[in-house]
Amino acid sequence: MANQYKKVFTCKLFENDRIISNRTHSNSNWVPMVGGEKADIVLKEGKRYSASLFKNDKGGLDFSLSEVINTYEGEMDSISGAVSQPGMKSIAEVMESNQVEEKKEEEKKLDGDEIPF
Secondary structure, eight states: OOOEEEEEEEEEEEEEEEEETTEEEEOTTOOOEETTEEOOOOOOTTOEEEEEEEEOTTSOEEEEEEEEEOTTTTTTTOTGGGOOSHHHHHHHHHHHHHHHHHHHHHHHHHHHSOOOO
């Protein structure tokens, strides 16, 4: 499964009529909003963020900041846990069950072996 992105905020930037100190786009009336409500925006140390800039239909730009959520973190113990496609998930589950059975057989062999001291 690929990384997931949780949107932190989006800001619309409008094309400036005149260029002031190399600023081609700006928004001097922007208010931070989360889920349609005014809110504080908090960026946390140790988190990764993805910044994107898009052209919008009105000739301006949209700036978007999203938190990168690493979906692989803590899921590597399970093969099927990291698979999101339904068709591939069943294959991963079969592989995982085969792997579990092989580990059990190997542990039985090790338990049965006598260790000479």
